[in-house]
Amino acid sequence: MPHQDLQLLSHDCGSCPIRHRAVCARCDADELQRLEQIKYYRSYQAGQTVTWSGDRMDFVASVVTGIATLTQTMEDGRRQMVGLLLPSDFVGRPGRQAAAYDVTAATDLVMCCFRKKPFEELMAKTPHVAQRLLEMTLDELDAAREWMLLLGRKTAREKISSLLAIIARRDASLRLKSAQGAVNFDLPLTREEMADYLGLTLETVSRQMSALKRDGVIGLEGKRHIMVPDFDRLLEETGDDNDGGFLV
Amino acid sequence: MPHQDLQLLSHDCGSCPIRHRAVCARCDADELQRLEQIKYYRSYQAGQTVTWSGDRMDFVASVVTGIATLTQTMEDGRRQMVGLLLPSDFVGRPGRQAAAYDVTAATDLVMCCFRKKPFEELMAKTPHVAQRLLEMTLDELDAAREWMLLLGRKTAREKISSLLAIIARRDASLRLKSAQGAVNFDLPLTREEMADYLGLTLETVSRQMSALKRDGVIGLEGKRHIMVPDFDRLLEETGDDNDGGFLV
DNA sequence: TTGTCGCTTTGACGCAGATCAACTGGAACA
DNA sequence: TGTTCCAGTTGATCTGCGTCAAAGCGACAA
Numbered sequence: 001m002p003h004q005d006l007q008l009l010s011h012d013c014g015s016c017p018i019r020h021r022a023v024c025a026r027c028d029a030d031e032l033q034r035l036e037q038i039k040y041y042r043s044y045q046a047g048q049t050v051t052w053s054g055d056r057m058d059f060v061a062s063v064v065t066g067i068a069t070l071t072q073t074m075e076d077g078r079r080q081m082v083g084l085l086l087p088s089d090f091v092g093r094p095g096r097q098a099a100a101y102d103v104t105a106a107t108d109l110v111m112c113c114f115r116k117k118p119f120e121e122l123m124a125k126t127p128h129v130a131q132r133l134l135e136m137t138l139d140e141l142d143a144a145r146e147w148m149l150l151l152g153r154k155t156a157r158e159k160i161s162s163l164l165a166i167i168a169r170r171d172a173s174l175r176l177k178s179a180q181g182a183v184n185f186d187l188p189l190t191r192e193e194m195a196d197y198l199g200l201t202l203e204t205v206s207r208q209m210s211a212l213k214r215d216g217v218i219g220l221e222g223k224r225h226i227m228v229p230d231f232d233r234l235l236e237e238t239g240d241d242n243d244g245g246f247l248v
Numbered sequence: 249m250p251h252q253d254l255q256l257l258s259h260d261c262g263s264c265p266i267r268h269r270a271v272c273a274r275c276d277a278d279e280l281q282r283l284e285q286i287k288y289y290r291s292y293q294a295g296q297t298v299t300w301s302g303d304r305m306d307f308v309a310s311v312v313t314g315i316a317t318l319t320q321t322m323e324d325g326r327r328q329m330v331g332l333l334l335p336s337d338f339v340g341r342p343g344r345q346a347a348a349y350d351v352t353a354a355t356d357l358v359m360c361c362f363r364k365k366p367f368e369e370l371m372a373k374t375p376h377v378a379q380r381l382l383e384m385t386l387d388e389l390d391a392a393r394e395w396m397l398l399l400g401r402k403t404a405r406e407k408i409s410s411l412l413a414i415i416a417r418r419d420a421s422l423r424l425k426s427a428q429g430a431v432n433f434d435l436p437l438t439r440e441e442m443a444d445y446l447g448l449t450l451e452t453v454s455r456q457m458s459a460l461k462r463d464g465v466i467g468l469e470g471k472r473h474i475m476v477p478d479f480d481r482l483l484e485e486t487g488d489d490n491d492g493g494f495l496v
Numbered sequence: 497t498t499g500t501c502g503c504t505t506t507g508a509c510g511c512a513g514a515t516c517a518a519c520t521g522g523a524a525c526a
Numbered sequence: 527t528g529t530t531c532c533a534g535t536t537g538a539t540c541t542g543c544g545t546c547a548a549a550g551c552g553a554c555a556a
Contacts, residue, residue, distance in 0.1 A: 072397045075489050080400040082393035093386055100390060127375035134382045138341055141385060142348060144392040145330035149320045151399035152328040152447025156513065191534060199400025204513055206535055222522090223534060241323050404543070439504065449544055454505055470552090471504065 038118045042111050044068075050091075050103035050111075057099040059113045060092030066109035067188045070101040071196065081197040083140070086170055090136055094120050107188050151199045154239055159198040160208045161237035164218065168228060183228045212237070286366045290359050292316075298339075298351035298359075305347040307361045308340030314357035315436045318349040319444065329445040331388070334418055338384055342368050355436050399447045402487055407446040408456045409485035412466065416476060431476045460485070 041064070044050055050068060051057050063085050070083030070091075082101060085091060091103060094116065114122075123129045150162055171185040187194075191209075195202040212218045217234055219227035228234050289312070292298055298316060299305050311333050318331030318339075330349060333339060339351060342364070362370075371377045398410055419433040435442075439457075443450040460466045465482055467475035476482050 072393065074401065074487055078401040080397040082396045095383065101393070127378060130375060130378045130382050134378050134385060135343065137382060137385045137389060141389050141392060144389060144396065145320065148330045148392065148395055148399055149328040151396055153322065153326040201514060239322055452543060
């Protein structure tokens, strides 16, 4: 946006980090072509592992459809989820050889991949890719920091409510509807995955879900379908100041 | 590093994010000049606030000397530190109007600032700045994710040990010594700040520090000076697999 | 010397969430 | 129609850390 001789193009992979391609008049004009040439797709089934922490990772990628998780594990088996990747989110680190986290498909998953080497070369020549990636990474950093507040200071009930609110919001935004009033959605995570995300045990997750249901904050249909009669009510449970003061 | 027609210059502010300036032959060669023109310094005393969350923030900056903290606060006063800024770390977000966190000087602090507008313009024209910033942001994201594991899954003792290990390591690297064997350093944080960082209360921090002392893992001289007779012993207490498998 | 202030330590007690264990309910399959 | 399986629920009990309260300690001032 700060660039002056700049125009926006769509490239045909709807959810790529580079979907909005800013073309700088001073740069080559055929980078888009090259981008198309080096990209390819991979599919994973729900539950399948994309990479293990420490594995060699020769590609970077962005999520096209589905949900992937980033998880860290301690020697004794304690697990903490550190990222939830939704469509258009980016995985992988230019300049790094090995994966730093376990990446797992939480649902069926399609990713748009770029082999790392050509992608890095491209990035070095095409300033807007680095800029776009910087923006996305800053967003993720903000999300990570909000998650640190959740992990360090929120109660179990607040944690659950926050997670539900986030999923509801993201789900709604994917369907281009705003999250307010009554909202329904499907949980893409098991109780155990929720626990790993929230720094809780699965029993505590289950108990708090029941409590929220008992208190009328949410409704449950089966185990996975959530009905939120009043989204603002849910937000009150998160402990956040939801004054809507957006910072962008 | 991936760029070919590239050379490195030092600009005179030793700890700036842009301290290594990669000059691209295709870009203007006088950007360094412009950078020098728009930069200026600010000093803060220990305890002073740099910005409050929500305030207008018209500059970006990097730490020259001292330590700053990023903190989030909930309405009812619960606090969580979400970042510890050491020399050469970057603060502020290009493209954002308001600060997202409270920024506070933990020690006396000098920052090298750039007014946001010209910095953004510069960034748009100078690809290497965005690339350098991307690298730094990815590092911070990794650190944040490690911190999420700590907050979500580690015990109080492991949290304290981890924090001490991190400070010892960073302190050692600033003095260009490697952290191993016996290490001494000064804590730049109060017990309360440690607690805010670790998602604990200050009483628990104090108790665990005493426990580590009692068990001979650390020695205390006064309240702030820490002596670590055996750094590996301390690492064992952190719960991390310290196989030294570096991922860069 | 005495007082006060900020930071830290220590003790006593309670509770949120972990742990261990039993049970439920739906789906797949024979 | 029963069997197995697995995710989820619920209950009983335990415990690590929070909470509340008091006291220690070094720095500085009067």
